[in-house]
Amino acid sequence: MTSRLNLIVLGKQGAGKGTQSAVLCEKYAIPHVSTGDILRNAVKAGSELGKKVASILEAGDLVSDDIVNQLVEERFKEADAQRGVLLDGFPRTIGQAEALEAMLGDDGIKLCINLDVPIELVTQRLSSRRVCQECGTTYRDSDVEAISGTCSNCGGDVIQRTDDYPEAIRTRLMNYERDTEPLLSFYGSRGLLVSVNGDQSPADVTDEIMKVVHERGLA
Ligand code: AMP
Numbered sequence: 001m002t003s004r005l006n007l008i009v010l011g012k013q014g015a016g017k018g019t020q021s022a023v024l025c026e027k028y029a030i031p032h033v034s035t036g037d038i039l040r041n042a043v044k045a046g047s048e049l050g051k052k053v054a055s056i057l058e059a060g061d062l063v064s065d066d067i068v069n070q071l072v073e074e075r076f077k078e079a080d081a082q083r084g085v086l087l088d089g090f091p092r093t094i095g096q097a098e099a100l101e102a103m104l105g106d107d108g109i110k111l112c113i114n115l116d117v118p119i120e121l122v123t124q125r126l127s128s129r130r131v132c133q134e135c136g137t138t139y140r141d142s143d144v145e146a147i148s149g150t151c152s153n154c155g156g157d158v159i160q161r162t163d164d165y166p167e168a169i170r171t172r173l174m175n176y177e178r179d180t181e182p183l184l185s186f187y188g189s190r191g192l193l194v195s196v197n198g199d200q201s202p203a204d205v206t207d208e209i210m211k212v213v214h215e216r217g218l219a
Contacts, residue, residue: 004107005030005084005219008091010183011115013172014122014129015198016205018138020115021088023206028219031080035068035090037136038075060168062092062175069099076103084110093179097186110218112187113209115198119173126169132156 005028009017018034025032039057042050049071053063072090075081091097101108130139130146134156139146145158163172187193196208213219 003110004082006087006104006107006109007084007213008087008109008112008187009115010112010180010187011198012117012119012122012176013169014125015115015117016202017088017115019202020113020205020209021086023202024209025086027206027210028084028086028213030084030086031078032088033072033075033081033085033090034088035063035071035092036088038071039063039068058162058168060163060171060175062179065093065095065099068092069096069103072100073103091183094182094186097183109187109192111194111213111216112183112192113212114184114193114195115205116195117198121199123169123173126164127166129164130158130160132158 007024007028007030009021009024011017021032021034024030039049039053043054043057044050049067053067056063068090072087076085087100091100128141130141130143131137132139132145132151132154135151135154137145137151137153139158141147141160145152149158150156151158162168184193184195194209194212196205196212198205
């Protein structure tokens with residue numbers, strides 16, 4: 001079997017993970033696996049899982065490792081994941097990173113890309129973020145779509161995510177520092193970490209990432 005291109009995009013909330021993930025998945029033809037999207041969809045669909053995690057997501061707290069590990073393990077079994085995946089928002093704790101190593105075995109993570117952005121900038125990005133409830137297109141609070149409340153892409157409602165309210169932003173960034181930042185040393189010690197300056201244009205960030213992927217002979 002050819003080697004799988006398994007990538008992780010790591011970074012604080014609002015660092016641009018979603019934007020970079022979408023572009024990289026298209027370039028490398030691998031699926032975008034975002035545990036945040038999977039969980040939000042479950043809440044929207046009102047499934048058993050959704051009911052269990054709704055209040056956790058709203059507060060900006062972390063869902064248990066057991067739940068997310070199982071979601072990811074299931075996702076890996078799908079046909080489109082056999083060439084590799086781009087993980088966005090997972091792993092978020094050392095426990096999840098260890099579970100991921102066990103799931104992937106020898107053909108494991110090839111690169112962990114850390115989007116480095118100062119906390120002041122991500123706080124500002126998150127508090128001005130608005131999102132279409134239907135198609136997920138993101139806007140700034142000053143965009144006409146945010147002011148009118150209507151998405152120009154699909155006509156859906158443009159709202160502020162409850163986890164982008166100030167109190168939830170504080171909780172999420174605190175959780176990041178406590179639970180997720182240790183992953184930098186986890187992947188650094190395995191020689192898999194690359195940090196990219198996320199405070200530049202999205203196209204420049206993508207170029208920097210692709211250069212590293214190329215230099216490492218990954219694609
Ligand atoms: P995100 O869109 O990645 O910021 O995720 C939104 C929310 O989903 C987070 O604030 C958590 O409540 C939950 N979540 C997403 N991914 C994970 C994960 N790997 N572990 C625990 N909770 C998660």
